[in-house]
Amino acid sequence: MNLYTSFMLTTLIILFLPLVTNILYVHKNKSYASYVKLSIVYAFITSIIPTTLFIFSGQEMIISNWHWMIMQTLKLTLSFKLDYFSILFIPVALFVTWSIMEFSMWYMHADPSINQFFKYLLMFLITMLILVTANNLFQLFIGWEGVGIMSFLLIGWWYGRTDANTAALQAILYNRIGDIGFILTMAWFLMYSNTWEFQQLFMLDNNLNMLPLIGLLVAATGKSAQFGLHPWLPSAMEGPTPVSALLHSSTMVVAGIFLLIRFHPLMENNNNIQTLMLCLGAITTLFTAICALTQNDIKKIVAFSTSSQLGLMMVTMGINQPYLAFLHICNHAFFKAMLFMCSGSIIHSLNDEQDIRKMGGLFKAMPFTSSSLIIGSLALTGMPFLTGFYSKDLIIESTSTSNTNAWALLITLIATSLTAVYSTRIIFYVLLGQPRFISMSIINENNPLLINPIKRLAIGSIFAGFFLSFNILPTNIPQMTMPTYLKLMAMAVTLLGFVLAMELNTMTNNLKLKTPSSMFKFSNMLGFFPTTMHRPIPLLNLYMGQNMASSLLDLTWLEKTMPKITSKTQMTLSTTISNQKGLIKLYFMSFIASALMMFLLIS
């Protein structure tokens, strides 16, 4: 006997309340923003209870209540799956969102429609929770699409800016490509398993056809911005910083990986799909890490680092370690949200300056933000005994001890090293050295609404990994024995990255400029991906829409062959047949002629 269900539903209901009560206006003397924040705090506290119970008893559960439809042999119900993943993810997501909400109260305080902003953020979170707790594919799809649409609205928050609108559309475009995969999977399961419920899917044959699994992979690729469908993630930086923080930490981008984790029972025996995931993840993690190296926009660097970490999670899925991938999702949420908040704080203080070349020396001006930024970066690189270490180190260890694709492993290692390089680059340019920003900017980080969330997440970035891995029962046997050089591999590549980056960064101050090398161009131009794939294909489609579909087919062929030709033939026929030709002169002439003739005959 336990109280999972009631507490979980309480959590969800508390979250739904602000959406409804906004109309009733119950928050009379408080601002709506703080009302939303408060409800998230309450939801977090109530969600802690079932999590504690779960850690204690390890009991998983399904709530199934409200029949929606029964069609033929398919039953669709509203059901929540409270298992290892959802129960552990909910408090993490709520904790991170709590901080983000508090941060956005500071960041967005001047926005006239701040209430709407908070409502959107809340809906974003709710859709993510729907996705996480869903027990059937349809409910998951509701959350899946909901997350996509909310990200569209939030990325395009500053709707007066063309860039924001383009970025929002771009996010939808790439996500929709992923959705094709999702629909494919749904259709396949409906056809061959005749169910969308997870238990029933997993109980059936585990040696599946590749098609639905590839569909899932495509869906995850779109949502988690894996290589090929990644460009929307850095573009999404056009949204306000709290949105980026939420999008990159606990919602949206991890949804793809989460989907794969959910469907892990179907994938664990299928080597082909695992190899695909491994290669895709490895390519993503390296490619985006390379892209992050030469970016100058601080948010872009952090965004690319998210993409790189998502690639790492995909690699983890590829080596059949879903629990590790999930742990990395949870840990990653803490420090990534904090990194975005720190950059938001810096950007706000420097009058919306995002270029790291125009920062520098902030170590003195913003000591708290700087130390949090350093903690976050170190956690990201997997510094021992910070949060990132507990999952990242394990991932690297299990990767290097598994006997799968060696090239993919090598690529992952290089990417790990590059993580240290770009993290150092942020620290070096933003915090160290001499100030390069306009001296007029008023730098003030002493706002409790700013300090508290960052502080909370900084503590999280230090200890969360420890607490999570300390409390959660190991679900699969971690790799215990390995040679010393493999054990130290993760450390070694990270340290190598640090040393290299420090050397390189100090060199930039001493060397004079020369024309950038082709490698620099590759990295700076995002691997030429936008110029080769991102623009030409949509352009081609738009041209096709205009020239072929509209001008050629609709306006010419269909118009000319059917209506126009019919009327034309009718016209010609009728003019040929009719004896009225409109030749007035001739008619009159003949009239005169006949009249004359008559006259002559009579006379």
Added chain:
Amino acid sequence: MLKIIIPTIMLFPVIWYSNSTLIWINMTSYSLMINLMTLPLLNQAGNNSNNFSLTFFSDSLSSPLLMLTVWLLPLMIMASQHHLMKESLTRKKLYLSMLISLQMFLIMTFSATELILFYILFEATLIPTLIIITRWGNQTERLNAGLYFLFYTLIGSLPLLVALIYVQISLGSLNYLVMNIWFQDMSSSWSSNLLWLACIMAFMVKMPLYGLHLWLPKAHVEAPIAGSMVLAAVLLKLGGYGMLRLTIILNPTTKIMAYPFIMLCLWGMIMTSSICLRQTDLKSLIAYSSVSHMALVIVAILMQTPWSFMGATALMIAHGLTSSMLFCLANSNYERIHSRTMLLARGLQAFLPLMATWWLLASLTNLALPPFINLIGELFVIMASFSWSNVTITMTGLNMLITALYSLYMLTMTQRGKFTYHIHNIKPSYTRENTLMSMHMLPLIMLTLNPKIIMGLTY
């Protein structure tokens, strides 16, 4: 059935005897009351249909469509108020009479038991629509549009008459309820193929099938708001309804004959969606999006599976409400900007925030956001076509992608971005308009809670 038809007929005296101040309110409230009377029809207990008389019946396929028709009349009246403001009283009354007669014909079309009666009424709906388009349209192109509308549908449906007479002779009856029992498999000869074509083409043109769709964008663009609404919401669905009714007597020939049409639809829906991506004219965009959605319905009906029938019926209702709402929104823009061009109406979100919400909701339903009934419809059709052939997922999936893109493109174009200076002094949105939008949106949301009432015969 008479309790719906007679009140509808009695709407005529209501307008003609109302004085000028009460004309709108009388009409709207009275037509809403007729709605109440159709509500019990939705309760279809068991598999039997409600046979009201020898001529009229309703079952779970026709009653949602009936409901939609009846629901749409007050909405059309509300939407046309501004458009008719400058007309004289007699003309207003004439216009409303046209709408009422259209509703009357449609109610009888959807509830007729006899195919010949259905055919006559099907043709009769052309007359009021034609008058609405050619008399109250905005530009001179309306005449051309009316011509296209009339001739496409007439040419398509004349062979149907011949076919119906033939079926009457060979089967002895054209009653749906009897045909179910009496029909015999068609022989596999050329003549039965021709019979199939004759029976189906009328509805294909009405739906419209890609290639025969030219009348639709023209008619939609040129028609006044009520005309566009009823065209998109109900008249296109006549085609789907007719196909669903007639395919039962066209077995096994459908299996062979469906191939080229399914191909054409799958191809056409991508073509029309990509046309949408390049449209600058708001109404034309919505019209083309109707073509692409209706292509899905045709595919579903031709596949002949229970799932696809459910999907087709749900999609018809969902699309009826959604596209009608989009036309209303386009019209509310038109009344302010006096142009259908999207470029001229940028950044309206800053001025009309509530209207922007309606735009958002309409676009989201148009792109089939779960769990709206639009998604249920589309999803079922995609599932059915996937099980018909796995390859179709590339087409339907691509169409999903493009649909989302053009819906959001439309939203971004009109609501987002910097506003232009000539819209500084636009009117705020009226309560009438907001009511209109919410009356489109509410049924969509409520049907989402309980979609089984619009799932049709095979549910």
